[in-house]
Amino acid sequence: MALIPQEIISGFCEHFGTTANPDIYRAPGRVNLIGEHTDYNLGFVFPIALEMACYVAIAPAEHGSLRIYSHDWSDEASVPVAFIADAKASGEWSDYVIGVAHELTKLGILVRAANVWIASEVPAGSGLSSSAALEVSTALALLGSRSIEPVELARVAQRAETQFVGMPCGIMDQYTSVFGREHAAIQIDCRSLEHQYVRLPDSVSIVAVNSNVKHELGTSAYRERVAECQEAVAAIKQLNGDVKSLRDVSLSFFQEIQESIPLVPRKRARHVISDSQRVLDFAAASRANDLDEMGRLFVASHRSMQYDYEITCEEIDFLVDTAIKLPGVYGARMTGGGFGGCTVNLVAPGQMSHFQERLDSAYRQRFGLAPAFYDCVPARGAGRVDLPVSSTRA
Ligand code: GLA
Secondary structure, three states: OOOOHHHHHHHHHHHHOOOOOOEEEEEEEEEEOOOOOOHHHOOEEOEEEEEEEEEEEEEEOOOOEEEEEEOOOOEEEEEEHHHHHHOOOOOOOOHHHHHHHHHHHHOOOOOOOEEEEEEEOOOOOOOOOHHHHHHHHHHHHHHOOOOOOHHHHHHHHHHHHHHHHOOOOOOHHHHHHHHOOOOEEEEEEOOOOEEEEEEOOOOOEEEEEEEEEEOOOHHHHHHHHHHHHHHHHHHHHOOOOOOOOHHHOOHHHHHHHHHHOOHHHHHHHHHHHHHHHHHHHHHHHHHOOOHHHHHHHHHHHHHHHHHHHOOOOHHHHHHHHHHOOOOOEEEEEEEOOOOEEEEEEEEOHHHHHHHHHHHHHHHHHHHOOOOEEEEOOOOOOOEEOOOOHHHOOO
């Protein structure tokens, strides 16, 4: 669903029974090209921000509360602004919004009473960061004309998820939503929180394929992986006291000492350390327009997630294994947290329609389910939406 400002304004005015013109903020979803589960291990990631975004319309109100309406959930939540500092997660969609308000309040930033109307183009549960898009667009909306450093904006949005919602995610999704840029991927160093933009070859299309499955296991397995990486760090620390995270472990040192790490944390560490290195190799291949090498790295990353990190599933492996046999496909891999969601594919533009037809029919035949295809063109990061004069109400 592509949203246009006029629909957002009408939705807002109808729901809140007002003619007040809201301000609108947009924050994009993302697709990660390579470097999965490396962010909370302080390694490298290589995502692009997408045109698909979450939109938040906001206008000040006199009722003393944040009234929050989700167009996608057809549901309203409300919290008196005086209670935001003491608010607790409820397990509902509104946690992501109230969590951002709570984190801003903790920074001493006053959250004012307002009507808030939210709609998103980013499909939930797809591994394309619908939560980060919601958090970042909410943070911008609640800040209004007040500004904070972009890195701080990403961190506040991340804390809404780690501290308030209680999901121990890394910084990649929120950072990408803030720093996205047209025509470029973002190579993020999750330790220094610095980034560089890398141009992608023009001669390849990036397409995400949504398996339309999201296995429940996802959230608990994510926590488990975070803990297993910490176990690996603890084991490596015995041999080198300077190691604080898997980022501090080079691939060559890991290869020397891996036998002394228990099997499961060893496999997790092997994925993280090798995938972080694959980010650097992928960026170099991208700069050199080496599509074959980019594709090879994609597949290596997928196998590492499949066998070492063990976060793929039957549907996703099928999509990857089928895609890489099709003409014009350089590589395919799962993207995002795992256990369903999307694959990301590097496809020669001339083969795109053939690719979609073949994958669609194979997937339907095997699982009785239709996949969805999203053309992924690197888009700008979050910001206020400038409204054409004709969109505003008098
Ligand atoms: C989720 C998390 C990110 C990252 C990815 C896996 O999207 O929110 O921080 O860990 O999974 O790369």
